Amino acid sequence: MLFQSHMSKGFGLAFSFILMLVCMGLSVVLGYTDTTIGDAITAFTTNNTQENAYIVIRNHRLPRALIATCVGASLGVAGVLMQALTRNPLASPGIFGVNAGASFFVVLAVSFSQTLSLGMLSWVSFIGAAFAAGLVYFIGAIGKEGLTPVRLTLAGAAIAGLFSSFTQGILVLNEKALDEVLFWLAGSVQGRSMDDLVDIFPYILVAWVLAFLISRHINILTMGEDVATGLGQKTAWIKALAGIIVVLLAGGSVAIAGPIGFIGIVVPHFARSLVGYDQRWLIPYCGVLGAVLLTAADISARYVIMPEEVPVGIMTAIIGTPFFIYIARKGLKST
Amino acid sequence: MSKYIPFRTKKDHISFFFDKKSIKYTSVFVIVTLLLCLASTSLGQVLISPLEVIQILFGSGEGGNAYIVQILRLPRILIALFVGIGLAVSGAILQGMIRNPLASPDIIGITSGGSVAVVTFLTIFSDENDALTVSIHWQPVAAFIGAMVIGLIVYALSLKSGTTPIRLVLIGIGLATLMDALTNLFMILGPIYRAADANLWLTGSVYGTNWDQVKVIIPAIVGLVILALLIARRINVQELGDELASGVGSHIQRDRLLFIVVSTALAGVSVSVAGGIGFVGLMAPHIARRLVGASYGALIPISALIGGILVVGADLIGRTLFLPIEVPAGVFTATIGAPYFIYLLFKK
Numbered sequence: 001m002l003f004q005s006h007m008s009k010g011f012g013l014a015f016s017f018i019l020m021l022v023c024m025g026l027s028v029v030l031g032y033t034d035t036t037i038g039d040a041i042t043a044f045t046t047n048n049t050q051e052n053a054y055i056v057i058r059n060h061r062l063p064r065a066l067i068a069t070c071v072g073a074s075l076g077v078a079g080v081l082m083q084a085l086t087r088n089p090l091a092s093p094g095i096f097g098v099n100a101g102a103s104f105f106v107v108l109a110v111s112f113s114q115t116l117s118l119g120m121l122s123w124v125s126f127i128g129a130a131f132a133a134g135l136v137y138f139i140g141a142i143g144k145e146g147l148t149p150v151r152l153t154l155a156g157a158a159i160a161g162l163f164s165s166f167t168q169g170i171l172v173l174n175e176k177a178l179d180e181v182l183f184w185l186a187g188s189v190q191g192r193s194m195d196d197l198v199d200i201f202p203y204i205l206v207a208w209v210l211a212f213l214i215s216r217h218i219n220i221l222t223m224g225e226d227v228a229t230g231l232g233q234k235t236a237w238i239k240a241l242a243g244i245i246v247v248l249l250a251g252g253s254v255a256i257a258g259p260i261g262f263i264g265i266v267v268p269h270f271a272r273s274l275v276g277y278d279q280r281w282l283i284p285y286c287g288v289l290g291a292v293l294l295t296a297a298d299i300s301a302r303y304v305i306m307p308e309e310v311p312v313g314i315m316t317a318i319i320g321t322p323f324f325i326y327i328a329r330k331g332l333k334s335t
Numbered sequence: 336m337s338k339y340i341p342f343r344t345k346k347d348h349i350s351f352f353f354d355k356k357s358i359k360y361t362s363v364f365v366i367v368t369l370l371l372c373l374a375s376t377s378l379g380q381v382l383i384s385p386l387e388v389i390q391i392l393f394g395s396g397e398g399g400n401a402y403i404v405q406i407l408r409l410p411r412i413l414i415a416l417f418v419g420i421g422l423a424v425s426g427a428i429l430q431g432m433i434r435n436p437l438a439s440p441d442i443i444g445i446t447s448g449g450s451v452a453v454v455t456f457l458t459i460f461s462d463e464n465d466a467l468t469v470s471i472h473w474q475p476v477a478a479f480i481g482a483m484v485i486g487l488i489v490y491a492l493s494l495k496s497g498t499t500p501i502r503l504v505l506i507g508i509g510l511a512t513l514m515d516a517l518t519n520l521f522m523i524l525g526p527i528y529r530a531a532d533a534n535l536w537l538t539g540s541v542y543g544t545n546w547d548q549v550k551v552i553i554p555a556i557v558g559l560v561i562l563a564l565l566i567a568r569r570i571n572v573q574e575l576g577d578e579l580a581s582g583v584g585s586h587i588q589r590d591r592l593l594f595i596v597v598s599t600a601l602a603g604v605s606v607s608v609a610g611g612i613g614f615v616g617l618m619a620p621h622i623a624r625r626l627v628g629a630s631y632g633a634l635i636p637i638s639a640l641i642g643g644i645l646v647v648g649a650d651l652i653g654r655t656l657f658l659p660i661e662v663p664a665g666v667f668t669a670t671i672g673a674p675y676f677i678y679l680l681f682k683k
Contacts, residue, residue, distance in 0.1 A: 139681075151680055158673045158680075161672070166669075168665060318517075329492070329506075
């Protein structure tokens with residue numbers, strides 16, 4: 001790990017946080033409509049509601065920057081919790097079936113009712129994500145062996161495969177749905193309003209705080225079931241709580257931005273290479289770095305095929321892959 | 336009496352144990368496979384009695400039904416069977432070698448490589464009217480090349496004084512995500528017609544396959560599965576872990592390249608004709624392992640048969656359940672596979 005002492009870890013986190021704020025600022029300023037930092041400041045200090053640049057900044061860019069930050073942070077934290085919980089370095093919301101469940105519910109809703117608003121769709125996908133995660137947890141927990149990491153992972157893969165093939169099936173049968181949903185399925189923070197975020201934000205805020213509060217218990221849990229029980233931990237409760245946090249974070253993210261892959265899997269590995277295995281540091285690092293990655297990806301998504309935009313889910317993959325391969329080559333351990 | 340029957344050639348070039356239980360399972364599954372293929376040939380929009388199907392197969396049928404069996408259904412069922420076998424054996428090899436229960440051709444990017452190649456192919460060779468400028472027969476070739484290239488890139492990138500299973504799988508996942516992203520990008524940039532076309536392929540279907548494809552796929556899959564059986568013993572050794580494996584004199588790195596090539600080729604051939612049929616490569620080996628244990632001599636044939644049954648069954652359901660609409664087989668491989676898989680999780 002890069003940072004050894006508490007001091008350097010603290011500085012690293014502060015630096016990452018500043019980087020996150022810079023990214024948010026850039027996200028507000030940069031884009032197809034040319035604006036400057038001065039415009040951004042004026043947009044929030046005057047009552048001028050006519051100027052085009054101010055409208056763009058206030059109504060489009062700011063919500064977008066905030067959404068990218070929140071979603072990125074949530075995915076990062078969800079990913080690190082899942083990897084700890086399943087003790088599988090490959091675990092992430094995508095592989096765990098959460099994205100697939102949400103996507104399926106959204107595609108189903110769109111193909112049955114053409115009139116759903118984006119706001120209603122986000123609730124549909126939230127429910128879908130929670131349903132899939134609950135199903136995975138239930139299937140993983142029931143039976144003689146109880147909730148082992150391997151069973152949880154396998155159940156996740158099974159549910160993910162099941163839901164994504166249902167989704168494909170509906171899309172093949174119903175081309176109209178395909179047209180409307182394809183963009184959402186790729187994951188995007190474009191065209192979302194502040195209301196979408198405000199609806200979901202209380203849930204993910206609670207989840208962030210809870211994640212940080214149980215980080216010490218997660219540390220103990222990652223030592224293994226026996227050790228944790230030996231130390232007097234009620235492992236079932238910690239796992240259940242971590243599961244709920246994951247559902248809130250991953251479900252909330254999918255609800256706002258669609259299934260954005262990769263952040264949940266790549267950010268924890270990167271964070272571990274910086275601060276090691278202590279969840280008390282890892283969780284905040286994953287939150288901040290996830291936000292940085294998603295915001296940066298969203299900014300670059302605006303420039304690749306201007307004036308059109310690439311869905312940010314595609315950009316995270318394009319940006320994240322080289323990093324990911326680098327980390328994988330450098331060597332890593334699970335949890 | 337031992338539980339196992341050893342099988343060895345002279346000088347031990349090929350050697351594995353047959354679990355007696357596995358012989359029982361193998362024969363049961365062979366019979367189930369044959370019956371299912373027969374049933375699948377009989378059923379469809381036009382119902383043909385199994386007896387007549389058998390008569391037609393032995394060359395004594397004439398007219399419409401003979402046409403349906405020989406030209407429409409039989410090649411399709413054979414393709415489904417061998418695609419299932421290919422994907423399942425590919426998954427069995429990968430899971431043994433990578434020692435991660437999540438490993439499958441879909442996860443390490445082989446299927447995604449095929450997908451991106453197909454979508455690129457459809458994009459590059461379409462004119463302004465969305466008509467293809469070259470024969471659609473080149474599409475499987477593109478898929479195969481894409482799958483092989485990604486398989487080898489994954490291997491090459493994970494090299495660093497040899498490769499380790501975890502590095503392979505992580506880099507595979509990374510590249511798979513990238514390929515999926517590129518596939519999505521092409522679909523969004525392209526017109527809706529092409530997206531729908533590509534989507535059918537991405538889901539995986541054996542619709543519209545013909546004897547020409549059968550003549551390519553059967554020898555390829557049979558050859559590769561035989562090769563897989565020949566190297567089965569070395570997969571067993573690798574499952575012990577790197578240190579033990581090299582301790583007993585296994586050439587881990589050389590074997591690993593061999594496994595990657597064989598399993599990528601199997602998956603590549605399969606996706607080239609049938610598209611991204613998911614779940615088979617993941618599920619079939621797991622189901623097989625729960626039935627006969629982890630010794631590869633038995634695991635490979637049982638996985639193969641289960642994979643074949645999955646895809647033939649999925650295709651049968653797909654073309655009969657929602658008549659006259661056809662649902663791609665890829666939808667039902669998961670619908671059949673996942674519940675059974677979950678049941679196995681419960682039981683054990």
